Amino acid sequence: MNRDNVVRVGVLVWLTLVYTALWGDLSVGNLLGGLAIGALIMVALPLPRIPVTGRLNPLSLVELLVVSTYYALESSFQVAWFAVRPALPPVSGVLRVNLSTRSDLVLVLCTDLLNLIPGTMVLEIDRPRCVVYVHVLDVGSDAAVDKFYRTTRRLERLLIDAFERPVRKSFRR
The missing domain is CATH 1.10.286 (GTP Cyclohydrolase I; Chain A, domain 1)
Structure with a gap:
């Protein structure tokens, strides 16, 4: 087969x-x-063929599942706290994320994971430049923005490790 x-x-x-x-x-x-x-x-309704040239790394995939589940739970608690706390709503905004993936599959999976995290929503994907615009619930402080970027970078790195082939480095003599 x-x-x-x-x-x-x-x-x-x-x-x-x-x-x-x-x-x-x-x-x-x-x-x-x-x-x-x-x-x-x-x-x-056939789907278009997507060239998949990567490979599957099971250990990275397990780590990705654990980390993404943790981020989703953490973010759910944060959204719940924002809903019941006796304060003004958080400052929200749109952040630009430059991704470094070479694969359309990893790009789609990364945006899907970002959409699964409560408080975030991917608004636009610029594939040629590999840029994603994400609405984020809490951008009221530099720490919150830095945390979002760290989370995004970690998810992207885990996706690349799990699904893309490593880049071969050529050595010149």
């Missing part, structure tokens, strides 16, 4: 699981219905 077929089967399984989860009932009928709807979606 070649890589394209493995990807197709994976997408079909994913669509079936989503369909079954949306119905909230694990039954043979829902599984068959999910398979049928998933196959119909894949035929009627």
Whole structure:
């Protein structure tokens, strides 16, 4: 089985699981219905092919999952605190983030992770310059802005480590 077929089967399984989860009932009928709807979606609405030239590093992927979960939880508590604290709402703003990834896949995953963190929302992606504009809930202090940039850099580094091939360095003699 070649890589394209493995990807197709994976997408079909994913669509079936989503369909079954949306119905909230694990039954043979829902599984068959999910398979049928998933196959119909894949035929009627095919996704463009994205060249994936990277590799998967499982250790970096596990670290990425742990770190991104931590950031999401930490940010959720921060948003909850902003909602109940007896003070003015935080100062929000749009920050520009220059990313250093070479991969469209990593760029998309990075913006998805940023969107999953409460209090942030990616507003625009400039692919040619690899720049992302992000609305951030709290930019009221230099420390808050620095923390956002550190978080973004760490997530990007983990994504690159998990999904991109290392750059080969050539040595001249």
